[in-house]
Amino acid sequence: MERLDEVIWVEKTSFVDELLDQELTVSPIPAGLEANVLKFCSPTDCAVLKIWNKASNPDVHFQHGLLAALRHRGIPVSTSYGWGHTPSRHKVLLTSCDGSPPSTVTSRHAKDFADLLLGLHQLSVRELDRALLKTYDFIPYFYPGIEEHQDIWAELLPLVAGSELKRNKLIHGDFNLGNILDNQGKYTIIDWTNAQLGDARYDLAWSSFLIHIYNGEMLASAFRNAYLSGSEFDTEEIRRFEAIACLRWLLLHRTADIPRTETTIHRVNEIIIGNKYLKNEIGGFP
Incomplete structure (x- = not known):
């Protein structure tokens, strides 16, 4: 049309x-x-x-x-x-029409993007109409069809069980650099399809993971550290949630046509090896 x-x-x-x-x-x-x-x-x-x-x-x-x-x-x-x-x-x-995704991303931009996400998570949900606070079961929503992938399923269940998931913040659900528009330094967050009442730690971890595999560890660290400096979360609990995020990406890698290159796969492997909450063989990449 x-x-x-x-x-x-x-x-x-x-x-x-x-x-x-x-x-x-x-x-x-x-x-x-x-x-x-x-x-x-x-x-x-x-x-x-x-x-x-x-x-x-x-x-x-x-x-x-x-x-x-x-x-x-x-x-x-x-x-x-x-x-x-x-x-x-x-x-x-x-x-x-609010611009286009940023063509170049520096550590300063990463801090700006962290501030955007932190600002969303600091919004009091009490200010919003209850109809705008959708809730979903975490695993069925973010991991559809996971039952057919028993290796990922076996890794995910204990991680989620030990994370004490919360539903106390409005989360974007897919905050990534493709969903941020830049119009001469004025940023706009787009694509609210997955917005829901959820856990800000997961929202941060999914964003940090995506920046890491598509833009590099340096930018991911700048983004994560800038967010954490303004929040009550600590690095260790986010590392657990980044393992949870990694398992979601691995599932999508098997079931959907998501962006990936040799560099992407290499970075995912590095994350798996470096994250103590993940087993080294979970990726199954050559």
Whole structure:
């Protein structure tokens, strides 16, 4: 679908009507596994339409409301202009166009990104409507199909059991450098599909792990240390959660088409060898 006027809106702002009254150009934006993203531009404005495929079933109404609530509380997120579905029932969400993922990342940027995540976790969930605080069972949600991978399953269960998982913070669920947009130094956090009431330590560990394997240990350490300097967590408990995060990536490596290169695999192996909470043979890489 490449026409905005084909969307069947369930909820929309006046901005959508203003946009539709103008001549629009459309261009694709690189996206993840579950959705396509299109950028619609008029001579004066641009907006981004995310279109989920039928295999996924996101709660787009929830995301629309969450973005409004977070913006109201100073969290740097996109403005949601409306949501609905295509004629073929693919769910869609129209948001502001807030830049592009950072092209270069330094230790200073890593600290800025840590501050973004820390700011989210410091938000009092009491300020949010209960409908915006979704809860899920941790393992079924983040490790679907793990029962078919008994080696990962056997590693994961004792780690989760010993971690004293909490559900006391709003977490992003997939905070990574691809979900941060940069517009001349102004950052915006995008893709709130996995947002839920959860454990901030896991949110941090998943982010730190991804930065490590895709951007290197130095940036991951800068990110992790900057976050920890403003939190009550300690390095040892995050190391346990990074083991939990690593097991999730290993499962996705087997079951989904996630980004990976020889460098990525090498770094994952290094993490497995260096993390005392993981068995060296768990990766199964050559």
